Amino acid sequence: MNKILLDTLWENAIQKDILFGFCGPHSVHLEIEYKSDFRNAIFLREIADTICTNYWVHPKWRTRIVLIVDELNNNAIEYGSAFWDMNLFEFLLQKKESWEINIKIAVTDRGTGPKSKNAQQMEELRIQHTSKDFREHHSIRWRGLFLIISKLVDSLKFENIRGKWLCVIVTKHLREHSEN
Numbered sequence: 001m002n003k004i005l006l007d008t009l010w011e012n013a014i015q016k017d018i019l020f021g022f023c024g025p026h027s028v029h030l031e032i033e034y035k036s037d038f039r040n041a042i043f044l045r046e047i048a049d050t051i052c053t054n055y056w057v058h059p060k061w062r063t064r065i066v067l068i069v070d071e072l073n074n075n076a077i078e079y080g081s082a083f084w085d086m087n088l089f090e091f092l093l094q095k096k097e098s099w100e101i102n103i104k105i106a107v108t109d110r111g112t113g114p115k116s117k118n119a120q121q122m123e124e125l126r127i128q129h130t131s132k133d134f135r136e137h138h139s140i141r142w143r144g145l146f147l148i149i150s151k152l153v154d155s156l157k158f159e160n161i162r163g164k165w166l167c168v169i170v171t172k173h174l175r176e177h178s179e180n
C-alpha cells in the first residue's frame with residue numbers, strides 16, 4: 001500500500017505522473033491522509049476518476065465510483081471530523097482474472113466532529129433509513145449513503161477503529177469495459 005499525505009502529492013492540481021507511478025499492472029492501493037476540509041474533495045474525486053480510467057472501468061461505473069468516493073469523504077468532513085483534523089481515504093483496485101475488477105473504498109474519520117457517530121449508531125441509522133416510510137421521504141438530504149450508495153455497491157460496512165474513529169467501507173465487483 002502507498003501512503004500519501006495529500007499536501008505532499010500536489011499543491012493545486014493532481015500530478016498524474018505521480019499517481020500513475022503508484023499504479024501497478026494489475027492493482028493500485030492508496031491510503032491518502034487529508035485535512036478534513038471540503039476543498040480537498042475535488043482532488044479525491046479526481047484521483048478516483050484517474051485510477052478508474054487507467055484500469056478501463058466503464059465510464060458509467062467510473063462516474064458512480066467518483067460519486068461514492070465523494071459521498072463518503074463529504075460525510076467524513078461534514079459529520080465525522082472536526083475541521084482540519086485528518087481523514088483517511090483508502091482506495092484499492094485489483095484485477096484478478098483478465099476482466100475482473102474488485103474495488104474497495106474506505107474512509108475513516110476521527111470522530112471529533114460535532115455530529116460524529118460510531119459503527120453501532122450507523123447501523124441504527126441503516127435500519128431506520130431502509131424502512132419503507134423512509135424510502136418514500138422527499139427530502140434532498142439523507143439520500144447518499146443508504147438510498148444511493150447501498151444500492152450500487154456489493155457491501156457497505158461500518159467499523160470502529162481505535163475507539164472513536166469511524167471507518168465506512170464499501171466494496172464493488174466490476175468487469176473491465178462492462179457497464180453491468
Ligand SMILES: Nc1ncnc2c1ncn2[C@@H]1O[C@H](COP(=O)(O)OP(=O)(O)O)[C@@H](O)[C@H]1O
Pocket residue numbers: 071075076079080109115116117125140141142143144145146147166168
Ligand atoms: N462519517 C459519518 N459520521 C457520522 N455520521 C455520518 C457519517 N456518514 C454519514 N453519517 C450519518 O448518516 C446520515 C446519512 O448520510 P447521507 O446519506 O450521506 O445523507 P446526508 O449527508 O445528505 O445527510 C447523515 O445524515 C449522518 O447522520
Ligand SMILES: [Mg+2]
Pocket residue numbers: 071074075144145
Ligand atoms: Mg452525505
